[in-house]
Amino acid sequence: MRHSHPLIPAMLILCLALPCLAWTPWGAIYDSARDERSVGDQAADKKISLSIKADLADKDSKLALKVHVYSFLKHVYLVGAINDAAFRAFAVKTAKGTEGVTKVTSYFKPETDTTADDLELAAKVRAELIGNGDLSSTQIEQEVMNGEVVLLGMVRSKKDAALAVKVARGVKGVRKVTSFLIPPK
Known part of the structure; x- marks a missing residue:
């Protein structure tokens, strides 16, 4: 018969509970604080x-x-x-x-059969937006349909809006970028 360490049941419970703990208002609070x-x-x-x-x-x-x-x-x-x-x-x-x-x-x-390609392209665009050090991209939403990228959200400035479009256009496979990004008035 194997004897387990007394902390193992507690650690198991904690591991099972982590997904629940990850869903907290903290992400919402962070998003809210970053929103324009x-x-x-x-x-x-x-x-x-x-x-x-x-x-x-x-x-x-x-x-x-x-x-x-x-x-x-x-x-x-x-x-x-x-x-x-x-x-x-x-x-x-x-x-x-x-x-x-x-x-x-x-x-x-129109609907297309490019869902997998669009998901991959969306991930690439998102990575490039986040990876750009000159851009605050946490509030930029995106949709990709048949290689066409739609950018939506609030940005800090017109410069950020233009940079986001430039970054998205630079991703291999992007056919077109439409921006509905809104800078402060």
């Missing part, structure tokens, strides 16, 4: 995007997964690769009808 928006604006934007996502999912949960919803300063961006024109129109109408929304921009592309 006020906490109130962040909360309003989160409420808007969640409301739109819920309405899209209520209509058609499968198609809703193809539409990514972002809100920055009450300006909603709908981005996705989706062929269903009626659902695209529904998404735009829903966003425009959501309380607090001041503007809606949609960027839809």
Whole structure:
């Protein structure tokens, strides 16, 4: 019969609990502190995007997964690769009808079979954005569809917005970059 060290059960419990411990508000607090928006604006934007996502999912949960919803300063961006024109129109109408929304921009592309390639390209773009020492890229979101990169989010300056586009364009495999990056006014 093997005898275990008395700390092993405690260590096992700690290891099993780590994934739960990793999900804390600390990441949210860090993101909030790095965001160019006020906490109130962040909360309003989160409420808007969640409301739109819920309405899209209520209509058609499968198609809703193809539409990514972002809100920055009450300006909603709908981005996705989706062929269903009626659902695209529904998404735009829903966003425009959501309380607090001041503007809606949609960027839809036809669906393609390049998901694996797009995921790989997204990872490369993200790595380059993070690796650039002159760029604060923690608040830059990205979507990649058929080699086309869409950049969204708040940045510190127009210079950061231009640099993010330049960095993304420099990644091998990127066919086009569309920027919806918002510098402070």
